[in-house]
Amino acid sequence: MELSTFELLVKPIAPRNGDLTIKAVARRVVQGYFLTISNLESVDLTFNLDFFISIPDSADANRSLRDNAVLIYDIAGNNNFIPLIEIVTDRQFSGSFVLPAGQTASVELLPNATLFTNADPMFEVRGYVSLTLPALFNFETFRFEPQRKMPVQVLLNPEIRGTFLPNGYPQDLGGDFDQINYSLAIASGKALNEIKPEKGFPIWFELFNPDVLNDLRTKLEFRLQNASPLAKAQALAELSAKASTTSSNAQNFGELITNLTIPG
Incomplete structure (x- = not known):
């Protein structure tokens, strides 16, 4: 299912064109995508998240998730890193994770921490997110088989969360470190959703x-x-x-x- 839009940022909140008045208040924003997902079924399930990004007008590393983002999830413990695989060059990036029965996880697509220390960061990527229930490989039958015969129920809450850092960060550690947090519209219009299982294939x-x-x-x-x-x-x-x-x-x-x- 198509889930929501997303936007990742590590950049000043206003253009810094040499105007000292603007530069003084042009703090940088670090913004990530957070998905809270609950598995309402009685079995463990494997989900895929696909991030489809807007293709930039020209080859610009600041407009791609490649080497610029990490995918993380946690349930009730330590953060676990999910491999973020580039499916279609500079267009589709995917990751999968297992969510145990009755559990709730936070899945986070975040800018790479190396971007924070850039003297003049201009990272900006947006697109949309798709959530699927993939067929899994069965070693006995040697085919990919659906995880369930019927759609599964999940609760979903996508959010954008961010932090405002001082303009001179990391050298300047003074000033305000404000935060933002707001929910995103779900494409289905509701938090309780059904995910259809992917069909099997040999x-x-x-x-x-x-x-x-x-x-x-x-x-x-x-x-x-x-x-x-x-x-x-x-x-x-x-x-x-x-x-x-x-x-x-x-x-x-x-x-x-x-x-x-x-x-x-």
Whole structure:
């Protein structure tokens, strides 16, 4: 489901064009996206968050999430970092996490801390967020299978939270450190939502071609990142055993394994 918009910022609140009057009050704002999500089901569920960003007019590192943002979640303990994977170049970034039955988590997309110490930061990214319930890889049936037969219920509350830092931060640690916090409109118009499970699908190596390798690699990385080391090894062994032996397919399969980064 399409969830909400988002906006990440690390930049002055007003242009600093040399006017000392403006420069004196042009504090910098650090702003992140926060999602509170509750799993109302009686089973653990794996969710995907996709962040679709507005494509900049030109190649500008300050308008991309690449190397500029981190994805974090916590339930009732320490923060856990979620790999933020670039699905479509400078367009779609995704991460997945497991939410136990009946639990509530805070999932946060935040600017990278290295941006805070930039003397003149101009980081600004906006877009929209999609929440899905992906099919998971079943090592016994060797296919991706839906997590549930019916839609699952969740409670959602997306927010923007930010902090105003002094203009000369980090050298200047004086002045006000104000904060902002406001809820975002949910696309469905309500906090209680149903997420439809992604349909299952088999892996057919006979159908492989170079155009689909990147998509499959990304899906495998997502589905295997929460598996045990033994399960990951078994998955690669089964992939090798079930691959077609045709020369063209063997080449494509080899490229898949070479490019596949199995999460540790």
